[in-house]
Amino acid sequence: MPSPDYLTMHRRSLADPADFWREEAARLHWETAPPTVCDYANPPFVRWFAGGRTNMCFNALDRHLPERADQPALIAISTETDQTISLSYRELHDRVNALAAVLQDHGVGLGDRVLIYLPNIAEGPIAMLACVRIGAIHSVVFGGFAAPSLAIRIDDCQPKVVISCDAGMRGGKVIAYQPLLNEALRLAASKPLAVLLHSRGLVPLELLPGRDFDLDGELTRCAGRTVPVVWVDSTHPSYILYTSGTTGKPKGIVRDTGGWSVALLHTMATIFTGAPGEAFFCTSDIGWQVGHSYGVYGTLMQGMTSILYEGTPVRPDPGIWWKIVEQYRPTLLFTSPTAIRVLRRQDQAFLHQYDTSSLRYLYLAGEPLDEPTSEWIESALGVPVVDNYWQTESGWPILSGFPGCGSLERKLGSPGRASAGYSLTLLNPERGEHGETKGILAIHPPLPPGCFPTLWGDDERFVSTYFAERDGEGRLVYNTFDWATMDDAGFVTILGRADDIINVAGHRLGTREIEEAMSAHPAVAECAVVGVQDEVKGQAVVACVVIKTDHLPADETARLALVTALQREVDLRVGAIARPREIHILAGLPKTRSGKILRRGIRALAEGRDPGDLSTLEDAGVLAQVRDAVTQH
Numbered sequence: 324m325p326s327p328d329y330l331t332m333h334r335r336s337l338a339d340p341a342d343f344w345r346e347e348a349a350r351l352h353w354e355t356a357p358p359t360v361c362d363y364a365n366p367p368f369v370r371w372f373a374g375g376r377t378n379m380c381f382n383a384l385d386r387h388l389p390e391r392a393d394q395p396a397l398i399a400i401s402t403e404t405d406q407t408i409s410l411s412y413r414e415l416h417d418r419v420n421a422l423a424a425v426l427q428d429h430g431v432g433l434g435d436r437v438l439i440y441l442p443n444i445a446e447g448p449i450a451m452l453a454c455v456r457i458g459a460i461h462s463v464v465f466g467g468f469a470a471p472s473l474a475i476r477i478d479d480c481q482p483k484v485v486i487s488c489d490a491g492m493r494g495g496k497v498i499a500y501q502p503l504l505n506e507a508l509r510l511a512a513s514k515p516l517a518v519l520l521h522s523r524g525l526v527p528l529e530l531l532p533g534r535d536f537d538l539d540g541e542l543t544r545c546a547g548r549t550v551p552v553v554w555v556d557s558t559h560p561s562y563i564l565y566t567s568g569t570t571g572k573p574k575g576i577v578r579d580t581g582g583w584s585v586a587l588l589h590t591m592a593t594i595f596t597g598a599p600g601e602a603f604f605c606t607s608d609i610g611w612q613v614g615h616s617y618g619v620y621g622t623l624m625q626g627m628t629s630i631l632y633e634g635t636p637v638r639p640d641p642g643i644w645w646k647i648v649e650q651y652r653p654t655l656l657f658t659s660p661t662a663i664r665v666l667r668r669q670d671q672a673f674l675h676q677y678d679t680s681s682l683r684y685l686y687l688a689g690e691p692l693d694e695p696t697s698e699w700i701e702s703a704l705g706v707p708v709v710d711n712y713w714q715t716e717s718g719w720p721i722l723s724g725f726p727g728c729g730s731l732e733r734k735l736g737s738p739g740r741a742s743a744g745y746s747l748t749l750l751n752p753e754r755g756e757h758g759e760t761k762g763i764l765a766i767h768p769p770l771p772p773g774c775f776p777t778l779w780g781d782d783e784r785f786v787s788t789y790f791a792e793r794d795g796e797g798r799l800v801y802n803t804f805d806w807a808t809m810d811d812a813g814f815v816t817i818l819g820r821a822d823d824i825i826n827v828a829g830h831r832l833g834t835r836e837i838e839e840a841m842s843a844h845p846a847v848a849e850c851a852v853v854g855v856q857d858e859v860k861g862q863a864v865v866a867c868v869v870i871k872t873d874h875l876p877a878d879e880t881a882r883l884a885l886v887t888a889l890q891r892e893v894d895l896r897v898g899a900i901a902r903p904r905e906i907h908i909l910a911g912l913p914k915t916r917s918g919k920i921l922r923r924g925i926r927a928l929a930e931g932r933d934p935g936d937l938s939t940l941e942d943a944g945v946l947a948q949v950r951d952a953v954t955q956h
């Protein structure tokens with residue numbers, strides 16, 4: 324299906340959504356064609372292609388067998404264990420069938436949840452595909468999350484089965500998963516029927532009789548079994564992916580089946596230009612949204628080869644990704660601005676040592692892309708950078724460049740224009756620092772196919788969190804919580820979050836989650852966490868704490884010990900990714916007269932900016948203390 328130019332496509336998607344998406348839906352295999360396109364009878368809830376029946380595993384694997392059984396489907400490279408596993412479509416299909424059979428033997432069926440706690444290894448996509456094959460709902464939890472974070476997710480989605488392994492590795496360090504998982508299962512009220520554990524040979528496993536099973540033994544037992552796909556309604560949830568919100572409780576983003584599959588295939592044509600048979604190297608972990616969309620489903624549904632990567636971009640040396648590009652010749656590379664900033668600091672000879680000429684485009688998303696980074700990598704690789712902006716909630720790019728629609732039109736500093744189906748507006752527009760109009764980016768519902776239909780088990784929170792605002796004309800809108808500017812041609816520039824979300828290296832963290840973890844330490848009376856600009860990671864976590872008088876450190880050694888103990892608290896409760904870069908001990912936190920912590924003021928001072936209007940501040944002296952603390956650092 325040739326794609327029209329961008330403007331024609333976007334205009335049509337809004338003017339005639341039913342026709343537009345009916346045509347797009349033809350990219351997918353439907354066992355039963357959808358009788359309807361968009362059911363928006365109950366705003367803001369929308370049901371795309373309701374009544375149509377399909378299956379994501381069928382579209383990702385079975386559908387390609389006649390033509391590409393021997394083509395690699397998945398190449399999982401680990402520079403941590405020095406292993407590469409290459410699976411053809413036929414082999415991946417066989418592995419997925421065996422695991423689907425194991426899941427069925429353990430009582431997993433339509434609508435049951437399966438929690439996947441694995442590193443970025445082949446078993447992850449295999450487990451995900453096995454779930455959707457039988458209509459089970461997977462929830463992948465990023466391997467870097469600590470036991471209490473895992474326990475909250477277990478209690479929220481109540482999995483029947485958990486799939487995990489002995490250990491993950493990062494930067495050469497082995498992270499044993501079983502102690503984390505056992506602790507999470509002890510903390511959680513919901514108890515799974517079975518825990519299936521894969522052994523990578525990194526750490527010995529101890530199986531709890533009756534609950535824990537050796538996954539590898541189970542797979543051998545079920546090898547060769549074929550499990551028929553379960554055709555599910557387009558609106559059937561395919562997975563739940565947790566993401567940080569402004570409260571301590573993460574939000575279970577629900578994904579449908581048909582709408583998202585159609586959206587992914589649409590993006591493969593218009594944004595990614597990926598042809599069947601080509602390879603797509605997506606460095607995102609499967610525990611994040613980008614990994615779901617382009618590390619697994621979008622890529623496989625398109626009949627491409629997915630290159631999965633466990634490791635850092637600089638080990639064994641900073642040429643590793645370019646070496647992979649030379650060896651496997653992907654046409655598309657998707658990573659984060661942080662990764663590129665890390666590589667930019669390294670000796671550039673590493674980049675020029677390898678042949679990267681297979682690459683057509685480089686996709687970057689997850690956090691703001693600064694111009695020097697974008698320009699550097701574009702000239703170093705000699706391919707255009709396609710910045711794209713989206714959220715776990717949307718499941719696919721909201722803003723992007725569209726190289727698949729004729730020519731790639733871009734504006735420096737902007738991730739581009741609205742994707743098909745997105746009608747954008749700015750809320751509470753005001754004059755920005757440079758005379759431009761800025762406001763909070765919002766979307767007129769219905770949200771396009773593929774966006775989250777609700778939060779898991781919490782329709783009320785879905786509405787009250789995301790649909791609380793109205794636009795200037797009183798119309799219902801979806802709030803992205805991102806500050807943005809938009810020009811007359813529709814190019815949007817993202818300025819940063821309007822809520823308390825911190826974005827560290829493209830990973831969303833809620834200030835509340837981290838504050839709650841630190842408050843668990845007996846010495847802490849109060850604390851405030853903010854995200855401040857960081858040269859490499861985009862943002863870094865900075866914490867201000869008030870210590871109970873009887874716990875105040877007596878000297879510098881005691882202070883350092885306390886800071887380390889607080890960092891450890893965050894490591895253990897949220898995960899090392901959320902560990903504060905700085906912890907400042909203060910006598911008080913800056914608060915408004917109504918008692919709200921002025922995080923905005925702390926952030927401004929930590930970034931060396933003017934904290935702005937502080938007329939609501941209760942005690943101006945406290946802010947002077949914050950300034951001293953953060954600038955001394």
Ligand code: PRX
Nearest residue numbers: 688689690691711712713714715738817831
């Ligand atoms: O603040 C925006 C930022 O990341 C948030 C969404 O993060 P997450 O749910 O983890 O989804 C990531 C999927 C790519 C957004 O609300 N963000 C994402 N992409 C960009 C971005 N900020 C600026 N430019 C981007 N390209």
